Amino acid sequence: MDHQDKELIYNDRDGRAGKRLDIFLADGTTGYSRSRIQALIKGGFIKVNDCEAKPSQLLRDGDRILIDPPPVSDTILDAEPVRFGILHEDSAIIVVNKPAGMVVHPAPGNKTGTLVHGLLFHCNDLSGIGGVL
Numbered sequence: 001m002d003h004q005d006k007e008l009i010y011n012d013r014d015g016r017a018g019k020r021l022d023i024f025l026a027d028g029t030t031g032y033s034r035s036r037i038q039a040l041i042k043g044g045f046i047k048v049n050d051c052e053a054k055p056s057q058l059l060r061d062g063d064r065i066l067i068d069p070p071p072v073s074d075t076i077l078d079a080e081p082v083r084f085g086i087l088h089e090d091s092a093i094i095v096v097n098k099p100a101g102m103v104v105h106p107a108p109g110n111k112t113g114t115l116v117h118g119l120l121f122h123c124n125d126l127s128g129i130g131g132v133l
Contacts, residue, residue, distance in 0.1 A: 006030070010063040021048065021065070022055035030067060045069055077106065082118025094123065 010024065022041060026034035038055045040046050047053055047066045059065075085097030096115070103110040106117070119126055 006067040008065040008067070010059040010065060011061055018058050018060075020055065021046070021053055021057045021059055024059055025065070025067070040067070040069060043070070077117060077120060078112075079120035080112060080117045081121050082113055082115065084115060084118055086122070094119070 008025075022034055022037045025037045025046070026032065030037065032040070037046070041053050041055050044052060045068050047068075048057060048059070048063050050064075050066070082102075084099060084102065086094065087097055088095040096119075098104070098115055103114045104116065106112070106114050
C-alpha cells in the first residue's frame with residue numbers, strides 16, 4: 001500500500017466479531033504484514049474512531065479504522081570499498097564471490113560494509129529493481 005490514507009469500517013457481517021485490530025488488518029485487508037500493522041498502530045499511524053489504538057484492541061460493529069502510514073523515506077547509500085572476489089563481469093552482469101558472513105543489504109546493526117556498498121563502489125552504473133539505485 002502506498003502512502004495514502006485508507007478508511008475501513010468494521011462490521012460483524014463478515015464473521016469477524018470481536019476480532020483483534022492487528023489480526024483484522026493483517027488478514028489481507030491492507031497488504032501489510034501483522035508485524036508491520038503492529039508497528040504502525042504503536043507508532044500512532046492507525047486509529048480507531050479517531051483515538052489511539054492498541055494491536056490487541058477488540059473491534060466492535062461500526063468501528064471506523066483510519067490508516068495513515070508515514071511517507072516512505074528514500075534510502076541513500078554511500079559507495080565504500082568492501083573486499084569481495086569478482087568471478088565475472090561484463091556490461092550486463094557481475095558474478096561475485098561473497099565472503100561467508102558478509103552482510104548483503106544494509107539493516108539495523110549493519111549500516112555499512114555490506115556487499116551492496118561494495119558493489120556501488122565497484123560499479124559506476126549499478127541499478128536496482130526498476131532502475132532505482
